[in-house]
Amino acid sequence: ELSCGTLVVDLFVKDCPKACLNFLKLAKLKYYNNNLIFLVEKNFLIQSGDPTGTGKGGRSIFGILNEKSIGNGEKEAQNFKRGSQSPKHAPSMKTVGYFEDEIRPDIELNKKGLLCMANTGPNTNTSQFFVTLRGDDLEYLNGKHTIFGEVVEGLETLDTLGEVFVDEKHRPYQDVRILHTFVLDDPFPDPDGLIAPDKSPETLRPGEETVEERIAYGEDIDKKDEGRTKEEIEESIRKEQAKSRAEVLEMMGDLPDAEIKPPENVLFVCKLNPITMDEDLELIFSRFGEIKECEIIRDRETGESLQYAFIEFTTEEQSQEAYFKMNNVVVDDRRIKVDFSQSVAKIWNKWSMSKRAPGTIKPIPKMHDSKEGNKNTPHSYTTRSDTSNRERFPNSDRHNHRSERRSHRDRHEKHRHRDRDRHEKHRNRDKDRGRDHRRDRYRSRSRSRERHR
Known part of the structure; x- marks a missing residue:
């Protein structure tokens, strides 16, 4: 049972008996309770099983039993801070309890939800494990990790885990913990010295955990969402994203102010027929009220319509009425689209002109x-x-x-084609002359040979 859902796993007890025994007995000892899921890589894997929360700790059931048999468990448990302890107090190989890999060539990393042992090299398995979040492009891990189980229920929980917010080291900003472990079936007998506790630990953090505290798993991150529906929360998120984009545009100089809003009395009309003129469009929309400006946007060089326009009314009510009654109306055999303009170009022009100093x-x-x-x-x-x-x-x-420019361009094209034809004619004439010259020279040589004979 995780803080974000529940997972049910089946273990490959016949193929990987040692890894399965280790996992089951640690679960019985409540060793995994309250452990952090300290590594979440989106669309790759999640990793846990280290009570220190650093990814450098953890012991197998064999190491725990060896520690008890040696009799110095309490002393080493107090000094067990992997990565920070001195070599004098470092846990020994027996107390860590490394055990060998159980690699099976017929079991490959080819699906989502596979349960694998994490290690630092060959035959260095302890308590840490990871679960895959995808099934492709994992072939390079085959033969390096023991695959000892798979998730059979709770794949949606894995999807939730894969979407949490993490830092640069892939640790979630809000803690995700293993709350409880329940063993439904254990085919292995308990080893000597294994005594399962009667209840789960009451502390929210393992005693060996050394990482800094973050937002607790039960704490509400955003209390302002209380009492709001899902649609209201999504609308709020969209507004915040739009505001952040506007602030970026303001910093880049594309907007005079992040809080600027487009005028509500200007309509945007698109999908116009190229033959529709400004006067025609103004006449059609004038029945909804007085129009301050109606302009079809045209190409700068050719003067041809770009098939969209802006219509500015004197009041917002007139623009709203025109929007509701003119959207999807056929004009000049084209079904036009009408919407409220989102352009702030005119406001931007006025602002930029007003910001200029006199005389510049x-x-x-x-x-x-x-x-x-x-x-x-x-x-x-x-x-x-x-x-x-x-x-x-x-x-x-x-x-x-525009007509003068077009006529000038046409004259230029006419002269260019005329010059090209003239050059082509001269080139052909030169070719003919060269051919005649070579023929005459050949004939003269033939005559001289005849005279010589």
Whole structure:
């Protein structure tokens, strides 16, 4: 029984009798009670069986029985702090109780929930064990660890264990402990000197545990979740994640403020027909109220519609009514999608312009007709004001500029193709001349040979 669920395991008593006997007798002695699951590697394994909680301790049942037979168990138990004790007080090989591996070639690490002995090398098994959390890509561990059992009930508990939050050493931030061990069937007789306790230990931590205390397994980590439903908790988590992402964007300079919110009177319309014009869309949506601005976003170079637009109403009620009545409506043979805009581009532009110091605005040259002035006349400049593109460039002028660019591009393409044809013609002519020259030279040589004969 774990602090996060229950596991039922079957042991391979015929294939690995020594490892199974060790595990069963330690469970009878309540040796595993309150032990930490000190190692959790997601989608790999969990490890426990060390009363010190460090991964460097643990003794087998054979070492415990040898310790009792030697008669110095109490003294060594007090000095048993693996990794920190001096060689003088270190437990001996007999009291640790290493026993040999029981490797079976027909038993492989190929499934989730296999129970294996943890070791530090060949034939160094004690009390530590691990359970696999996956069944693939574990072939490299075959032949190195004794596989002596498998989980038959409680695989969902393993899934829960695999998702706990851990530190850089893979120890859970909130303690996960083995609370109780129950032996349902023991085919091995008890060895001499084994006396099982009448009840489980009352302490929440083993006496040999040396790691720092963390959040207890029964302690509520987040008391603010008390009395809230699962949906409310998930909604709260989503809001916190959105806030953290906004703070990151603010630090990167992509948002003026993490608390900024998009305007609620602006609608986002997508899946438009490319032939739909701004005036058409504004006329359709104007029946819901006064429209401050309606703009279909177009390509900068070609002027073609990108098939989405932004519509700004004067009030939020008008935008809400337009949203409920215009979503999935067919416009110009296209079923459009309408949603509330999440863009803060205009707010960002106003904020960035307001943050600029006076006199630092980049001047824009003012265009003038070459007929009215000579080339020696100095250019006049004007400052960039905080006005929209629509106010600075009306739709008609903007389309005129685009048509001029297109005509210029067409003329350029025409000249380029004409030059290419001209070069191709000259190249072919040169080839023909070279061919004629070689033919004439060959004929002259033939005539000279005839005269010589």
